[in-house]
Each structure stands twice: as C-alpha cells, then as structure tokens.
Amino acid sequence: MTSGHDPQLLKGVLSLLLLHMLAEQESYGYEVVQRLQAVGLADVLEGTVYPALARLEREGRVTARLVSSSAGPARKYYRPTAAGYAALVTGTATWTRHTAIVNAVLTRPVPTTPTRGS
Amino acid sequence: MTSGHDPQLLKGVLSLLLLHMLAEQESYGYEVVQRLQAVGLADVLEGTVYPALARLEREGRVTARLVSSSAGPARKYYRPTAAGYAALVTGTATWTRHTAIVNAVLTRPVPTTPTRGS
DNA sequence: AATTACTACTTGACTTTGCCTGGTACCTGA
DNA sequence: TCAGGTACCAGGCAAAGTCAAGTAGTAATT
Numbered sequence: 001m002t003s004g005h006d007p008q009l010l011k012g013v014l015s016l017l018l019l020h021m022l023a024e025q026e027s028y029g030y031e032v033v034q035r036l037q038a039v040g041l042a043d044v045l046e047g048t049v050y051p052a053l054a055r056l057e058r059e060g061r062v063t064a065r066l067v068s069s070s071a072g073p074a075r076k077y078y079r080p081t082a083a084g085y086a087a088l089v090t091g092t093a094t095w096t097r098h099t100a101i102v103n104a105v106l107t108r109p110v111p112t113t114p115t116r117g118s
Numbered sequence: 119m120t121s122g123h124d125p126q127l128l129k130g131v132l133s134l135l136l137l138h139m140l141a142e143q144e145s146y147g148y149e150v151v152q153r154l155q156a157v158g159l160a161d162v163l164e165g166t167v168y169p170a171l172a173r174l175e176r177e178g179r180v181t182a183r184l185v186s187s188s189a190g191p192a193r194k195y196y197r198p199t200a201a202g203y204a205a206l207v208t209g210t211a212t213w214t215r216h217t218a219i220v221n222a223v224l225t226r227p228v229p230t231t232p233t234r235g236s
Numbered sequence: 237a238a239t240t241a242c243t244a245c246t247t248g249a250c251t252t253t254g255c256c257t258g259g260t261a262c263c264t265g266a
Numbered sequence: 267t268c269a270g271g272t273a274c275c276a277g278g279c280a281a282a283g284t285c286a287a288g289t290a291g292t293a294a295t296t
Contacts, residue, residue, distance in 0.1 A: 006130045008254085011282085011283095029274065046275095069272080073272065073274070099221075105157055166282090189293080
C-alpha cells in the first residue's frame, strides 16, 4: 500500500469543492463528477455527488435549472446563490485554518521511529 | 459567524493526529485532549478522543498500558506500534496528497462573485 | 467521616455524510 | 428495436465525530 485513499478525508470538504467548482463554472452533476476526476478525485462517484448537490440545493446554497440536451436527458445545471458564495468564503477560511493546524502538528519531528517490529 | 468550525473536517485526520502525537510522546486520553486543545483544536472533547483511541488500539496501531496516578484514577498510556508508525507514514502521505488536490481547486480564481440573491 | 472537586475513562444514542447498488429515462445510431 | 452512452435519483449501509451521562479513584476541605 504505497498510498491509500481515505474516503473520510472528503467529509466536509466535498460541498466546499462543489461550491467552488460551480462558482468557477455552472455545471450539472454528471459533468461535475468528470471535473472532479480530472482534478484527481477519481474515487468520487455519482452516488456521492448527486446527494451532495441535492443537499446544497436544499440548504439554499445553489440553485438549479433544467436544460434539455441533444445528447441525452435534460441536464440540471447548478449555480451558487449569494448564500453559496458566502459559504464558499467562510468555508475556505475554515478549511485553511484547519489544515494549518493539522499541518503544524504533522510536520513536527517524531523523536525516534523505532523499527520495533515484534 | 466569521468563521465556523466544521466537525466533519476532523474525520479521518483525527486518528492520524493522534498517532503523530503519541509518536511524539506517549500519553493518555485525558492528556491528549489537553494537548489537542493547546494546539488549537478546542472543540475536540473526550467523547471524541477516547473512542478514537480505542479504535486505534483495536486496529493494532497503538498499545496501551495502565499506570496508576497519585492524582486520580489510573491512566491508560498509549504508544504507537510498528503498524502504527507505518500507518502514520502512509496516512501523512495520503493527507498531503489530498490537501494538495483540494488546495489546487480552492486557490483557483472565481470569475465573478455576483451579489445576486437567488 | 462526609462532601466536594478534579482527574480519568467508558458507554450509548444520535447525526452527518460519503459509498454502493441498482433503477429510470432520454437520445442516437446500427 | 436494440445497444450504449448520457444523466439523474433513491434506498440502505457504514464510518466516525458529538453529546450527555455515568462510574470511579484521589485529595483537600468541612
């Protein structure tokens, strides 16, 4: 195991990521999944994104509009609301502060790393 | 609220933090809570730490030993095992990679921040 | 001796949120 | 009409932090 992927690390950050991506460019669920994969989050599948988007809409942070497509069913385009932009700002600040604290701890040297296997 | 504290952000990172702190210095639950608060994680209470510690022990990443105290009940000192040190290394790598991706997205400029209320 | 207070650990119910599986439906092209 | 890609949704599950309450041990105060 050279590097794993801990799904838990996504908690709380996903909605922030979604908000940011939608602020960059309005888009629909299916596309968001592809954008996430393009960024390196290949493990984030539809079953994760759609509920998250629905949650954001329910909370009033994004609005949706249906746009019919010529290549399949109608797409539901999402875009942040004013509240969404506000949440993006405070959320980013929280994230920054949080990672700063975690990194401060994790970069401290560990005295010895004894190879006491067994 | 200028900046909130999202409890979800702790998910997945707490055990890593714990592992690192215990690698720095062997300690017991109650003390770990105080060390976390000293670092800036004031919202992490006993009910969060003890279960996390128990989980780490159950997973074989830390070992515990009881030491009687002269100022209260016996303390349960935890220390990482070899597997714990390994988990610390891979976990830190995963965390670093994860935050790099998230930051890459979050630092991208957002076109406009219209004040359009819904 | 009894009360109080601080230390220290434990437990269980609750909530959030991501994961997984599978289902529906639209559209195009063979 | 059937296959396949696009697009969305729903239900149930699991992981992990939160909260509140409970149990004890020790020591100082009364």
